[in-house]
Amino acid sequence: MPRPKQRTPALRDHVLKVALATLEKEGASAFTARHIAARASTSLPAVYELFGDKAGLLRELFFEGFRLLRRRFDALSPAGDAREGLVAVLEAFRLFAREHPVLSDVMFSRPFAHFDPGPSERKAGALVRELLVGRVRRCIDAGVLAGDETDIAHVLLALAQGLALQEKAGWLGTSRASVERRWRLAIDAALAGFA
Numbered sequence: 001m002p003r004p005k006q007r008t009p010a011l012r013d014h015v016l017k018v019a020l021a022t023l024e025k026e027g028a029s030a031f032t033a034r035h036i037a038a039r040a041s042t043s044l045p046a047v048y049e050l051f052g053d054k055a056g057l058l059r060e061l062f063f064e065g066f067r068l069l070r071r072r073f074d075a076l077s078p079a080g081d082a083r084e085g086l087v088a089v090l091e092a093f094r095l096f097a098r099e100h101p102v103l104s105d106v107m108f109s110r111p112f113a114h115f116d117p118g119p120s121e122r123k124a125g126a127l128v129r130e131l132l133v134g135r136v137r138r139c140i141d142a143g144v145l146a147g148d149e150t151d152i153a154h155v156l157l158a159l160a161q162g163l164a165l166q167e168k169a170g171w172l173g174t175s176r177a178s179v180e181r182r183w184r185l186a187i188d189a190a191l192a193g194f195a
Contacts, residue, residue, distance in 0.1 A: 065103035066124040082142040097164035
């Protein structure tokens with residue numbers, strides 16, 4: 001009788017959850033395959049078999065982050081107003097970054113020198129970029145914005161990433177009202193500049 005398979009999808013999901021929790025609670029210095037295997041109550045060979053190495057674990061966290069962000073974007077209702085639809089995407093990005101700061105760092109800040117996203121990782125982010133570019137295109141078609149849709153989308157995403165980073169660090173103000181006001185001010189100013 002064959003041995004039951006031990007490297008199951010359930011184990012893979014469990015190890016990923018433990019890897020993310022380790023990164024959130026203990027930081028990048030604790031993110032080793034050996035430590036994660038111990039915390040997940042599995043063997044180091046199991047982690048290597050499932051993910052290849054530490055970079056493979058990071059790669060899977062990277063993909064998971066883009067899957068979650070895409071789900072958040074997919075949940076947006078189609079806005080009748082083009083500008084409101086674009087602002088809704090930026091707000092969805094903001095909420096994702098607030099709820100998943102560690103994944104956001106892995107996806108956009110590259111806190112690990114030995115993890116360099118390759119073509120398949122860049123493809124994971126393409127679906128998110130396409131949605132943002134599409135919302136910008138709607139604004140251009142509606143006469144709300146003028147310019148190159150890809151350039152505008154890159155600038156807006158960079159602005160949202162920077163604002164999310166500053167919000168996470170507490171640099172946008174001490175009250176919720178000041179943080180909200182500064183987000184709104186930055187987005188409104190950027191959109192007015194592209195009008």
